[in-house]
Amino acid sequence: MNHQTQNPLSSNIPPSRSQNYRDTEQLLDKNIPSEYQETPKTSNKKEQNTNIKKLWWLLPVFGLLLILGGVTVIRLRDNDQPVTVTETVPLSVRVATANREPLRAWISSEGTIRAVDYQHLTFDVEGDVTYLGNQDGRRLREGDRVTKGQLLARIDDRELTADVTQAQAAITEAQQNKAAAIADVAQARAQVAQARSQVQEAQAQQQNAQAARRLAATSLERYRTLVEEGAIAEIEFDERQNTLEDAQAGVQSAQAVVQSAQQQVEAAQAQVQAAQQQVEAQNSAITTAQARLSQAEVALEGASIYAPFDGIIAYLNISEGEYFSPQIVTSQLGGDYQGILERIPMVIIDPSQYEVFVDLAGPTGEQVEAGQNAVIASETKVNAAASSQQTLISNARARGEVFAVNPAISPGGRAIEARIRLNPSTTETLRHGEQVLTWIAVSENPNAVTVPINAIVRRDRIPYVFVVNEDDGMVEQREVELGITGITQQGIINGVTPGELVVTEGQNRLVDGAAVEVINQGG
Incomplete structure (x- = not known):
């Protein structure tokens, strides 16, 4: 009786797969050498033992074949099971509608509000504050209105007043000395004139004496001839000789008078020069005294504070009896402006016009x-003001426009200073020295296509948006050309049309053609 070896897994193999398994067994039988195939039991026991020893290495081969067969059966059985298809779950996104609306590009910077007309009022000298202005029967306060020229405060000025009085007295004395010097000049000039007149008289006498001498000399020569001729007596000749000698003496005397008169002229001229020098000295003394008076008057003015124009007291940091020194203010120069405002005695402003200084x-x-247009919001409303362009403008505390831009860049801050002149009708709540946030509209598109800024995604530095197709719930990734950027909106030049839905949240997970589920829809 022949025995067939049956695979224990064959009973579990589906009928459709049994033929495949039998083919595998036949293939294995063909590959086994004939000497290793089963032999009839009619062989003796010794031969059987020998054959078993020869076939021991086949056991691992059969084990491997069994494992391969089991794996094959399992795979075939798995292949008969139906395939389950997993459906893709749409991604949840938030969207907004692209609009056509005016759009402005804004820049912002902190700035300081100042009145267009304002003045820091301080004392130029140190001392005790002895007077603080009265307003309606009380001491001056912040917020009080004052008029131009009104005395607002004064420091003890008794020494300064004495200095002014002393300088005025010095001027008076110098002026009196100058008048005396001028009189001396006049007197000396009169003496010069008188001496010159005496010179002229002496010169006339000298000329008369010289004429008499010439006449006497001529007469003497004529009488000399007569004497020699015996026509006259010698005594007459001697008389004529005496006359000539007298005439010669008269000439000498006249010359002496002329010299004396000329010396008197020179002396009088010297007196004139001395008197003129005295006048110049007194002029110099007057100038010096006037300079001292001016210094004393300036110092006296520096001890008082007057209103330079009609306005309002914005800051008041002094009181009667308080000691003030200019160093209190100068020590703060170059520092925080608010620190200056807290130390300077007074600040007066004209509240009719304000402007903002910003560093950009x-x-x-x-x-x-x-x-360019500008709006002002206080720092406490920054978040609310920046929520949208419409909110920024509607919540603005003040509006205005750029008045001037400094063409130079500050060396320290590397910034450009701009001045914004505010509309007076919108500045009721502003205060001089207040810190505010300033927004300036640097460009504008009155007919822009806009989407929220967070709808823009950049991949490889290229801007895209995901546009939702409402018919099939799929998104399209579109490259866009960007326009100006507003506070919360981005202008689109190309790539999106008004009315389309763009993804604003969840787009980082999206790819072109992805299915989405819109969980909100806003404009």
């Missing part, structure tokens, strides 16, 4: 030009 970083400041 170099690249940002280059976009600012005179005439």
Whole structure:
């Protein structure tokens, strides 16, 4: 009786797979050498033992074949089971509608509000405050209105007043000395004139004496001839000789008088020069006294504070009896402006016009030009003001426009200073020295296509948006060309049309053609 070896897994093999398994067994039987195939039991026991020893290495081979067969059966059985298809779950996104609306590009910077007309009022000298202005029967206060020329405060000025009085007295004395010197000049000039007149008289007498001498000399020569001729007596000749000698003496005397008169002229001229020098000295004394008076008057003025124009007291940091020194203010120069406002005695402003001074970083400041619109929001409303362009404008505390832009960049801050002149009708709640946040509209598109800024995604530095197709719930990734950037909205030049839905949240998980589920829809 022949025995067939049956695979224990064959009973579990489906009928459709049994033929495949039998083919595998037949293939294995063909590959086994004939000497290793089963032999009939009619062989003797010794031969059987020998054959078993020869076939021991086949056991691992059969084990491997069994394992391969089991794996094959399992795979075939798995292949008969139906395949389950997993459906893709749509991604949840938030969207907004692209709109067509006016759009402005804004830049912001902190600034300081100042009145267009304001003045820091301080004392130029140190001392005790002895007077603080009265207003309606009480001491002056912040917020009080004052008029131009009104005395607001004074420091003890008794020494300064004495200095002014002393300088005035010095001027009076110098002026009196000058008058005396001028009189001396006049008197000396009169003496010069008198001496010159005497010179002229002496010169006339000298000329008469010289004429008499010439006449006497001529007469003497004539009488000499007569004497020699015996026509006259010698005594007459001697008389004529005496006359000539007298005439010669008269000439000498006249010359002496002339010299004396000339010396008197020179002396009188010297007196004139001395008197003129005295006048010049007194002029110099007057100038010096006037300079001292001016210094004393300036110092006296520096001890008092007067209102330079009609306005309001914005800051008042002094009181009667308090000691003040200018160093209190100068020590704060170059520091915080608020620190100056807290130390200076007074600040008066004209509240009818305000402006804002802002420092803009170099690249940002280059976009600012005179005439651009600007709005002001206090720092406490920054978040609310920045929620949208419409909110920024509607919540603005004040509005105005850029008045001037400094063409130079500050060496220390590397910033450009701009001045914004505010509309007086919108500045009721502003205060001089207040810190505010300033927004300047540097460009504008009145007919822009806009999407929320957070709808823009950048991949490889290229801007895209995901546009939702409402018919099939799929998104399309579109490259866009960007326009100006507003506070919360981005202008689109190409790539999106008004009315389309763009994804604003969840787009980082999206790819072109992805299915989405819109969980909100806003404009």
